[in-house]
Amino acid sequence: MTSPSPPDDDLEELLGDIEAASKVPTKRRLVAIKPTIERATSLLYERGALPDELARLVELLTVRNHLDQASLGAIARNLYPLGKVADEVVLRLVGALGHGHLKPSFPLQGLFLRWLVMVHHLLENPTILSQTYAVLFNLIDTAAIRPQLCHLLALITRRKHVRPFRIQTILNLSHQTGGDPSLIGLLRIFKNYYPEIIIGDITKGRAAAFKHPDTQWRERLDIIQQRHRDSQLDSGPRNGFSVSHVLARQLRGAKALFPAVSTQHAQESSVTLEEINSAEQFVQNLEKIEMPTQLVAVLADPLLQKLLLLRPNAEASARVSNWLMACVGDVASGDVDATLWLDMVEVIHDYALSTKALPPLLLEFFVEFLKAWDGRNKQEAVLETLSFIPITKFQDLRQFLRLLEQSVLNNTPDSQISLLKFYTQLLGRWSIILQAHDDLESIPAGSVPDLITHTNTLALTLSQTSPTVSTYLAILDFYEISASIYSNPRLLQHIDIAIPPPLLVYLLHFSPSLTVLSRLCGTLAVYKRAWEQVMSKSLPRNLTPREREQINVFNGFLMDICNCLWRGRAFATTDLNAQGCRIPQSVPRALGSYIKAVDSDLDLGTIFTLSYSPLLSLQAISYVREREDEEADSLLTRHAGPVTQGSLGQLGIRGGLRMSWPEYRSGVLRYLEEQGLNGVPELMYNTMKNLMKARND
Incomplete structure (x- = not known):
């Protein structure tokens, strides 16, 4: 079909x-x-x-x-x-x-x-x-x-291109072809630059000046280009230092309720926004500019946005808020069609993208909007707009987020992914604000771990409703931003560490994608360094009660991953902090028995290591093959794979590659780094003490 x-x-x-x-x-x-x-x-x-x-x-x-x-x-x-x-x-x-x-x-x-x-x-x-x-x-x-x-x-052709050897080449070709018109035409161009060099009658041939290959094609191109320029003028990015005079044409239908910038009752000594057409004029007249009559135009006009940003005005904010609330009331009473709200969202979306902010008065509008929104129409614009919510005390934000979730979620993985991407965008913008802010004491930075904890439930749910590689990568996008916040010592002084749920970590670890495993390990390595900083004397703070509850949990899944990948003790529970990947111990016993029945040389504890792991075995044997190729002339045999400590010893005795077990494992880590898969090596180097020492040496 x-x-x-x-x-x-x-x-x-x-x-x-x-x-x-x-x-x-x-x-x-x-x-x-x-x-x-x-x-x-x-x-x-x-x-x-x-x-x-x-x-x-x-x-x-x-x-x-x-x-x-x-x-x-x-x-x-x-x-x-x-x-x-x-x-x-x-x-x-x-x-x-x-x-x-x-x-x-x-x-x-x-x-x-x-x-x-x-x-x-x-x-x-x-x-x-x-x-x-x-x-x-x-x-x-x-x-x-x-x-x-x-x-x-x-x-x-320019003067620098005219060289004697090129002149000679054209002359020779012209003689061979019997005076090719195109060659003679080019030679005439050369002669314009050096008339004293090119002599003779050859340039007097029948060649005419080069003509345009297709004038109709060029006319069509000009029409297309002009049409494109016109569309950019009408709907493209506006000049940020002049009033948008096309706004009235753009806001048709319900959007026409947004007025264009217009200043009435202006005095002779004042300057109106409509007169400004450059950055220089705007700066020179900043204090003299008269506020326009309809301040709600700030939502759509970039110049008015700049004016209110540089000259904050409480009365102006109140007027905009009153106007928006009046629109909400009209829709709620049925006097105006509900599509008005969607049109307003588009304009507010442009405003948020332009100013990189969402003022509290607009949040009040969205509270009412979410109560009536179906969660689908213009979903992308709504969520991107709301991702500009400023860092707010989480208890004040919780009710708003609950409203948003009730609107967006409809028991499908797609709706959950949309919401997760929103939280990823929101946390990313908060991260930028935090890194740019000089006084972190003046903003509620504690909302960051609250947001991460709030999103943990969604991420864990999504990992089970849609257990696909693309979903796992979207989840990791969120936690990589979290880790980037904790990698900043200045931010770490003011923000508690909030870790992902253990079950989510295990699900990602046993995913069928090496990229997922690598990114997970890289994220956990960043988290581990953050924990070390908080627990050392390098930061002027101690562990908070919330962090004390999490540290042993983090050490647990960190030990479990190292047991799987490095120590050959998958699902062990006897080691300090080991949780056996939190699966019932009857499962490893049953799996161990099955594996022994299939191959008596295999062991459940080792089949997730570098040599046997379904995700890492190809890279491991590829590293060995690369080393064998380098020494191919002196080898009598090659390793059949998978590599074990015992098989390496036997290989050297039989005339194969001589390599120690530590050298092999360190080499595989280097090979992964060369392939751009830095996560596993980074976690191992930051967790296993023998590797830390070897790397420092």
Whole structure:
């Protein structure tokens, strides 16, 4: 069964289908790709290609694939860029020129050069082609692309490019080709710079000046570019130092209730916001600017936002709050349609993104909004806006968060993930505020561990309702931000350590993803260093009661992970602090018996170590193979794997690689670091005393 065709106006999906088809030979495709290419080229002709789309299209054209030449040519002829052309696009096209079985066909290369000529004025870096001059000139003997190549060279040639050897090359080629018009045209450009060097009648040939390859294409490009500029003017980022005069046009329908900036009853000596059009004017007249009549426009106008930020005004805040509450009352009474609130959220969202803050008066609005919100409409905008909630005493925030959760959660993992991402964003913004704040005593920093503890329940629930790698990674995003806060000694003086739930740690540890394991171990290593700092004399504070309750729990799952990965004692409970991963001891006994029945040489305690772990065994044996390859000439045998302490000793006796057990395990940790999997090595180096000493030595 084939998937439905993407809509004609979704270029990204069309590109995805074309890219997928390009990797499959024509006879093996289940669906014809030509209709998709026709829709994509039609869309490109109508609205052009955004920078990311242009880069993907150029990559599709320059890498050998299974698309036919007609399709590739159609795409190349409809590459209408929106905005500037990036260096990466230019270099990829230049790199695709020349001979070779992996290069595009010469007709396609000719289209590349023709396109570079037509978009020469749109290059993001006007000198980029000049930097590739030598590469381009060295292709001039390729007859199939010479006319387009000479045209491009004529556009970019400057005095520094005219060299005697290049003049001689053109003269020789011109004699061989019987006076190629494109060569003579380029030689004329050279002669403009050094007329005394180029002599003779060769430049008097029949070559005319280079003409634009396709004037209709250029006209279409100009239309697309102008339309794009107009749309940016209307809906793009506004000038932050001038009043948004298009606001009234943007806020149609219910949004029209938000007034544009307008100052009435202004005096001759005063300055209005409408007169300001630059940062200099704004600074010079800051104290003279008259407050506009409708202050609620602050929610949508960046200049008024700056004014109220630099000149705080209690009366202005009260007026905005009264206006918002009046709107809430109108909706609650049924006088105004409830969609008004959603429109207001969009404007408040823009305001929050602009100011990086959400004032308390807007929180009052959201309290009423959440009571009526269905939790789905404009969910992304609502949650991103609320992630700007300032650091507040958690007991004051708890009721608000309960309202939010009741609105968003609907007994599905998707709703839980949305809420978790909100908490991750919120904690991330709090982290930035804390690190930038000079006086941490003046803000309720204690809300951070309260928020982490509050989110622990959600993360643990989500790990069981949606036990997927993507979910685990989203959970780790949250705890990595938590760990980053505790890695700052200044913040650690004022913020209690709050750890993840033990069950969540074990679930993540036994996940099927090495990335999850590595990130988990890296996060726990940061937590361990934080605990060490609090318990040492380096910080001017002692463990709090909350931390005393957690320290043994943390040491428990830390010991369990080390027992699994390093000590070959998985699920042991006899070691100090070991919890046996908190599973009933009848389970390890049953598993141990089963493993012995399968292979008498195996032991339950060791099958989670570096050599046997399903996640780490490949890296472990790959490290051994790398060492064996380095000494291949002197080896009589290779290790069959998995590596054990005994097998290493036997290997050396049989003429194989000579390596001690500690050297092997340290080498695997280094290998993991080289692969970008730093978490496991970091945790081991910070936990196992023998490794700490070896690394310090």
